[in-house]
Amino acid sequence: MSNRAELERIAERVFDGTVTRGERERFEAQIATDPVLRGIWDDLLAARGALAGAGLEDAPHDLRPAVLRAIATESRRRNVAPPRRNAGWFEPIVAAFRARPALAFGSALAFGILIGIFAVASFTGGFEAGSKLAPSTVATMPAAPEAAAPVVLDLDGAHVVARTEHDADGQNVVRADVIVRGGASAPATVEFAPGSAPGGVRVTLRSGAGQKEGTLSRP
Amino acid sequence: MEAIDENGLVLRSQSGDTRAFADLVAAYERVIFTLALRMTGDREEARDIAQIVFLKVFRGLPGFDPKRRFFSWIYRIAVNECIDRLRSRRPADPLDERMEDPDASPEGETMRREMAATVQSALLDLGDDDRQVLVLRHWLDRSYAEISEALGLPESTVKSRLFEARQRLGRALNRRGVNQ
16 A cells, blocks of 8 residues: 555544554654655644534524524415515405404415315326326416426326416416326326415425425526 | 434424424534534624525425435535625635634633634635535534535545545644644
8 A cells, every 4th residue: 555545544544533553653654754745644633633622613592593583484474475576466465464464364274275276176097098198187376476487297197387377368377287197096186385485386296106396486 | 413303303394393493403503503604704604694594494395305314405505505605705805714702701711712713714725625524524523424425425535535625724724833
């Protein structure tokens, strides 16, 4: 083994605290006549001494409360979808929520259920396998932010392409085209969660095999 | 760090249990703060970074695969945040030793604090890659396997990078008059 390789090996053990005094002394005698290796060795020992006291610092006492406050605020914000560009009829509702928190709480719950009913498309597989596609359907959600790119999700025979587009009134809507192919083992559901992803709408495809998610993000 | 059911906390946090997330913050606040402090050399900035990292983790938890190691994930978020901050610093605003605790008494622990300040100063002379590997190994006390996973490098590369980084740190310390 070369002295350089031996140096790396011994240095690692010095830093890990597993080298024996005998090993170290033998190695130091070996490199005593090699000024290059001796210089590297001295640098390493300087670092070793300085790093001996390294360890975790105490976090500032106000860090954790600040994080938990921010998270509580964020969780509250998730319960009420924020107004967005082209929100149209959505804005006055959000303004009313802000003015009356009790109304916001009750309405947020009801709104969540309504959105769930409105935006969830549920299908069952079990169609003929092969190239024939099972029925497809479309689920939409109004007042959506314009997204840069579509979200494509595939899971257990279900194929979803979600994108934003303009409806007949020029408003943005999220549109999810859902196709369930033959052989799907369980019902598939698609959910839109406005406000759950920063700057976008989270799209979740669920089936018996688990779930997949994507986010329609703003450009 | 105390032994915690990290995976259980992650799963509960993913299902919206904010108390479980608070426990995760408690388990990792020193780790993330220390990483940010050693990477940036600035306590205030490190505090801000730690707060942002935990918020990003909270937002990203629904998409986190619990089969992955949580440390590797939070570490990547933290180190990317640190590097973004360092890059956003103006050239006229170089890395320096702004790690001194303004509340600390100058009378107490003088030697230890001076050495800590010197090491921090020397650390800031190094490149991001060197600093990352040194902080992971010596301050966060991570195994070679954990460092390898966090950095996405083979263990052999981690070891050789550590060797080089320690050597460069030693040279930077020598320049500051610190010998063995």
